[in-house]
Amino acid sequence: MGKIVGAFAMSHVLGAPGGLEEQAERVFVGMKELGRQLRATHPTLVIVITSDHLNNFRLDQPMPFAIGTADAYTPYGDMGLPTDQIRGNAAFSTGFAMFANDRGFKLAKPPRLRPDHGVMIPLGIVDPKRELPIVPLYVNTVYTPAPTPQESWRLGELLRAYVSEYCTAEERVALLAGGGLSHWLGVPEEGRVNESWDRWFMDTLATGQGASLAALSNEQILADAGNGGLEVNSWITLAGAIPGATGECLFYEAIPAWASGMAGMAFRV
Amino acid sequence: MTAPRGVHQLIEHLIETPADRGLIRTSPEVLFDRFDVPAEVRETLRTGGRDDLHRLGIHPNLVIKWLIWSGRPTMPFFPIDYYFARR
Numbered sequence: 001m002g003k004i005v006g007a008f009a010m011s012h013v014l015g016a017p018g019g020l021e022e023q024a025e026r027v028f029v030g031m032k033e034l035g036r037q038l039r040a041t042h043p044t045l046v047i048v049i050t051s052d053h054l055n056n057f058r059l060d061q062p063m064p065f066a067i068g069t070a071d072a073y074t075p076y077g078d079m080g081l082p083t084d085q086i087r088g089n090a091a092f093s094t095g096f097a098m099f100a101n102d103r104g105f106k107l108a109k110p111p112r113l114r115p116d117h118g119v120m121i122p123l124g125i126v127d128p129k130r131e132l133p134i135v136p137l138y139v140n141t142v143y144t145p146a147p148t149p150q151e152s153w154r155l156g157e158l159l160r161a162y163v164s165e166y167c168t169a170e171e172r173v174a175l176l177a178g179g180g181l182s183h184w185l186g187v188p189e190e191g192r193v194n195e196s197w198d199r200w201f202m203d204t205l206a207t208g209q210g211a212s213l214a215a216l217s218n219e220q221i222l223a224d225a226g227n228g229g230l231e232v233n234s235w236i237t238l239a240g241a242i243p244g245a246t247g248e249c250l251f252y253e254a255i256p257a258w259a260s261g262m263a264g265m266a267f268r269v
Numbered sequence: 270m271t272a273p274r275g276v277h278q279l280i281e282h283l284i285e286t287p288a289d290r291g292l293i294r295t296s297p298e299v300l301f302d303r304f305d306v307p308a309e310v311r312e313t314l315r316t317g318g319r320d321d322l323h324r325l326g327i328h329p330n331l332v333i334k335w336l337i338w339s340g341r342p343t344m345p346f347f348p349i350d351y352y353f354a355r356r
Binding site (some may be wrong): 014015016017018028030032033035053054055058059060079080081082124125128186187188206213227257258 | 341
């Protein structure tokens, strides 16, 4: 049986440092520390749980949950991010997609994926040398209706079961959720950050109560954390894969100029 | 709220075809005609801000992309290497 050896979650953007250099540096240092801790778990595979930003998915072909099934990916290169190829793991991806679909959970397999910053900012910092193969697992909160917390939690449960039942003992899987926390993007409220909600959300996870987050509705998240805040469904997927795990906040900065509550967490698995 | 005819398709085309993004600044009418964008929203697309585009019903992620390619980003650009060169 395989093992989940690490679980981490972090915002998947960075912003202009001008005028807030110290705060930006605290975020960056926190992200690097998260990466150091993830690499220290010596994973053989990283599952990056995140939302795409309509760079790989179209509005008229909704794929709220999707998985990359290639053995290699060329990043999309938005935000000027490097486009060096990254390794995938088609066997894991296709096996998990089949496993999920067999259990009534529709996980789309788009034929062509070029991961955007939702994958590449977390991964680029966690694995700067491009040494680790990844599986991009999409919780695409750009759709309306978006994936719900309940569905997201269920996806995490299935991921845990698949790793446990179908991976070999040599497979060491690290989970890396990307996105959030509260942010309003492309809407009049852009620039608002709800720090108290962000801290409540992280405290809930840190104290091993992630299951309670599955009872949230997207309407509640939209009201409290914004349209971009729906990305916390990726964090809830991660929590579903490590039920009861406690954790700690590695960094948090409310940065209205980046239109985001910037956060990172590490969990004890 | 539904976006005006052709607008989402136009922006999705530009996502898939980066070489055409320059037309937003040089020949936007070419793009508007190609996607049959209604005449009454073209001026807003050419000059409007985030909230104007939001009022048209354009998806927020597509609003951001359109404004970046139009030279009217809501947040300042920065070189990612400011961070990535120090990973």
